[in-house]
Amino acid sequence: MPQSRRSFLKKTTALAGGLAISSQIAAKAYAGGTDVIRVGLIGCGGRGTGAAAQALSTTQNVRLVAMSDAFRDRLDESYRSIQGHLADNDLDAGRLAVSEEHKFVGFEGYRKVIELSDVVLIATPPGFRPAHFEAAVNAGKHVFMEKPLAVDAPGVRRVLQAAEAAKAKKLNVVVGLQRHYEKLYTGGWVDMLQNGVIGDITASYVYWNSGGVWVRPRQAGQTEMEYQMRNWYYFNWLCGDHINEQHIHNLDVGNWVKQAYPVTASGYGGRHTRNGKEHGEIFDHHFVEYTYADGSKMISQCRHWNGCADKVSEGFQGTNGSAPQPGKIMAKSGYVLLDHNSRKDPNPYQVEHDVLFEAVAKGDYKFADAENGAKSTMTAIMGRMATYSGQVINWDEAMASSLDLSPKQLDFNAEPPILPLPSGFYPVPVPGETKVF
Numbered sequence: 001m002p003q004s005r006r007s008f009l010k011k012t013t014a015l016a017g018g019l020a021i022s023s024q025i026a027a028k029a030y031a032g033g034t035d036v037i038r039v040g041l042i043g044c045g046g047r048g049t050g051a052a053a054q055a056l057s058t059t060q061n062v063r064l065v066a067m068s069d070a071f072r073d074r075l076d077e078s079y080r081s082i083q084g085h086l087a088d089n090d091l092d093a094g095r096l097a098v099s100e101e102h103k104f105v106g107f108e109g110y111r112k113v114i115e116l117s118d119v120v121l122i123a124t125p126p127g128f129r130p131a132h133f134e135a136a137v138n139a140g141k142h143v144f145m146e147k148p149l150a151v152d153a154p155g156v157r158r159v160l161q162a163a164e165a166a167k168a169k170k171l172n173v174v175v176g177l178q179r180h181y182e183k184l185y186t187g188g189w190v191d192m193l194q195n196g197v198i199g200d201i202t203a204s205y206v207y208w209n210s211g212g213v214w215v216r217p218r219q220a221g222q223t224e225m226e227y228q229m230r231n232w233y234y235f236n237w238l239c240g241d242h243i244n245e246q247h248i249h250n251l252d253v254g255n256w257v258k259q260a261y262p263v264t265a266s267g268y269g270g271r272h273t274r275n276g277k278e279h280g281e282i283f284d285h286h287f288v289e290y291t292y293a294d295g296s297k298m299i300s301q302c303r304h305w306n307g308c309a310d311k312v313s314e315g316f317q318g319t320n321g322s323a324p325q326p327g328k329i330m331a332k333s334g335y336v337l338l339d340h341n342s343r344k345d346p347n348p349y350q351v352e353h354d355v356l357f358e359a360v361a362k363g364d365y366k367f368a369d370a371e372n373g374a375k376s377t378m379t380a381i382m383g384r385m386a387t388y389s390g391q392v393i394n395w396d397e398a399m400a401s402s403l404d405l406s407p408k409q410l411d412f413n414a415e416p417p418i419l420p421l422p423s424g425f426y427p428v429p430v431p432g433e434t435k436v437f
Contacts, residue, residue: 040117044069044078048123068109151240153401163370170365175373182348198318206250212304234280247302252376262290269387390431
């Protein structure tokens, strides 16, 4: 399994890029004419906490100056975790410089964080990311943004529009599809496959099969909006289903190697073991066959079943050989063309922050990940549309969909887009009946 954001917060003795503050004077001055890069965190869950810790572990002169979350307890927990990370890794405690006045709680606090920051870390649930990314770009801020980037086609289109604005403003944008910063992939594997070392790729195989993630039980006194926000993984307006939230990593690798995005998707899915009231509306398994314009297929599996064989990986079959797993390539004869040993590779979660903050400190424009991130997000959404509806989904039609999953009002006393039935269960998509456009 890939390293989680939370596991990064444990003490490590080998942070990529070193732990000392760089003595180099940055090429760009920030607040007060200094070289301090002010960092703001929007979304203080495990992912956001990890991203902030990684940002503060770079060699640049960085300060976390503002934090925002819908819930005060999550913000406070994140703050304590970041404090602990700095202490455990002998980093300057002054890098955490968030005053009480710069801790913002609620749905609108992200606006204040953006105002106070040079680089914005966006790690809210995916349903919020289009609005938060758009606001950061409009304000002229560099961005690290977690994946996926949206939960529906309107959100993807909004991100794509903001991505164009970011390019025009030369704002660096890094997306947390960290395989693009992982030597197992970038150390020759992807390049060799793209350059035809196994011939034409005829089939791609991508997997995220695991036991699933956390569940946060309903608490007495919670409004329905608060319950869904706390248990966000299980509601599509917030998460987009686990094919979007997790499996996007593997789908993205398939697109990356093919240097293309699929034109159609068909498949099936449902709920087999994670089918309680607490599991909201999402499926616990999806199987999707994607087709690219050249006729090649990407076979996609993702499931959340405990006690079953886990697999999180990608592989490719070509006319002259195969790549059975990341870092390994074999000729048709069986001769091993590449077998990358990743034991000493740097942590890709750290690398993506190292390179982003180095570029910002030097005033360089190097990273424009949002367009690919949005289109790989759309790949996942198209797969969900196929499994929920039972129909063959076309890329152009999916991208043009007007189905907007967002709530009419963001307020803890407002109704979210989906409500439980009298039984306490939530309506679940039914293939052949569910409409996805």
